[in-house]
Amino acid sequence: MGTSHTESFTPEHLALAELFKALGHPARLAIVNAIAAQQACVCGEFVAITGLSQATVSQHLKELKSAGIIHGSIQGPKTCYCLSPSALGLLKDSVAQLQTPSDSCC
Amino acid sequence: MGTSHTESFTPEHLALAELFKALGHPARLAIVNAIAAQQACVCGEFVAITGLSQATVSQHLKELKSAGIIHGSIQGPKTCYCLSPSALGLLKDSVAQLQTPSDSCC
DNA sequence: TCGGCGTATCGTAATATTGCAATGTAGCAA
DNA sequence: TTGCTACATTGCAATATTACGATACGCCGA
Numbered sequence: 083m084g085t086s087h088t089e090s091f092t093p094e095h096l097a098l099a100e101l102f103k104a105l106g107h108p109a110r111l112a113i114v115n116a117i118a119a120q121q122a123c124v125c126g127e128f129v130a131i132t133g134l135s136q137a138t139v140s141q142h143l144k145e146l147k148s149a150g151i152i153h154g155s156i157q158g159p160k161t162c163y164c165l166s167p168s169a170l171g172l173l174k175d176s177v178a179q180l181q182t183p184s185d186s187c188c
Numbered sequence: 189m190g191t192s193h194t195e196s197f198t199p200e201h202l203a204l205a206e207l208f209k210a211l212g213h214p215a216r217l218a219i220v221n222a223i224a225a226q227q228a229c230v231c232g233e234f235v236a237i238t239g240l241s242q243a244t245v246s247q248h249l250k251e252l253k254s255a256g257i258i259h260g261s262i263q264g265p266k267t268c269y270c271l272s273p274s275a276l277g278l279l280k281d282s283v284a285q286l287q288t289p290s291d292s293c294c
Numbered sequence: 295t296c297g298g299c300g301t302a303t304c305g306t307a308a309t310a311t312t313g314c315a316a317t318g319t320a321g322c323a324a
Numbered sequence: 325t326t327g328c329t330a331c332a333t334t335g336c337a338a339t340a341t342t343a344c345g346a347t348a349c350g351c352c353g354a
Contacts, residue, residue, distance in 0.1 A: 087313075090239040091214035095221070103212025107342085108197035108205040115201070118286045125301060133196040138343050140302055145341095159300050159351050165286065173283050180224045180276050193343075213312085231331055244313050246332055251311095265321050265330050 098176050101169060104149035109134055110142050114151065117165055124160045204282050207275060210255035215240060216248050220257060223271055230266045 088096060105111055109132045116122040116131055128139045143163060146152045150169045154161045194202060211217055215238045222228040222237055234245045249269060252258045257276070260269045 087240065088214070091218060095214040095217045099212055099214040099217050102208050102217070106205055106209030106212040108194070108201040109342095111201045111205050111208070112197060114286060126299095134193065134342095135344055136301075137303085137345075141342080144302080156301095156350090161301065167287070170283065170286050174280075174287070177276065177279050177283050180220060180271065181273070181280070215312095232329095240312095241314055242331075243315075243333085247312080250332080262320090262331095265328095267331065 098172065100149050101151065101173055104146050104151050105173075107142070109139070110146055113139075113142060113146065113163075114165065117152065117163060123162050123164070125163075126160075204278065206255050207257065207279055210252050210257050211279075213248070215245070216252055219245075219248060219252065219269075220271065223258065223269060229268045229270070231269075232266075 091099075105114065112132055113122075113128050116128065122128055122131055125136065125139055125143060128143070129136050132139060134142075143152070143154070147154060147163075150166055152163045152165055154163045156162075197205075211220065218238055219228075219234050222234065228234055228237055231242065231245055231249060234249070235242050238245060240248075249258070249260070253260060253269075255275070256272055258269045258271055260267045262268075
């Protein structure tokens, strides 16, 4: 992708963009929604929900984890994933900030 | 990217993922924040803010527009961009839905 | 200890994204 | 008309993402 240009932006924008990018894929959105709705918790269930292969789901889980949106705890042979309230709080705040305070110039 | 697999997901997840993906880049986040803060409105100002070339900024604006997050109105020689409240509302609702209703299984 | 189950990781192929220079298009002033 | 300003599009090249099969790893039960 050309040159990554990451040095031109504020750390806040970079961190926040990571969060948004992690949610910017329907499979990951489905995973996160399933966790939020308490419909699923472990990798095998996400495979059934998304219809993707286990390897792909595991990769998506890894991305969500590295973005800080979820964190997994190994419970015996399974790994249980749950949401990170702090990341969701950040997202919520930033979206709230975007709400147009008044009507803009156009 | 492998095969796109878009048929496996719900339309809501697909549409929402488009919104999140559009915000999942620091340059686009900076643009949207600048509009929200009423610091900038036209392409030339975004070029100054992001430090990217005019062509690249125009491309990012196009993506934000096609995602429905902003819409531009041509005003003489300039094009003024502003946020779409409906898209922001969608984002806000979906983020609110993700907030953990209670503590989960792990 | 040996399988088997559930996940994670590796390697690889197909495709998407990012960025910029060059060029095109549209409005306005002289 | 001519030239200028502001923006959009096109055409690459470099890089990132997505997906999957194959395989490795870790934890149990027999």
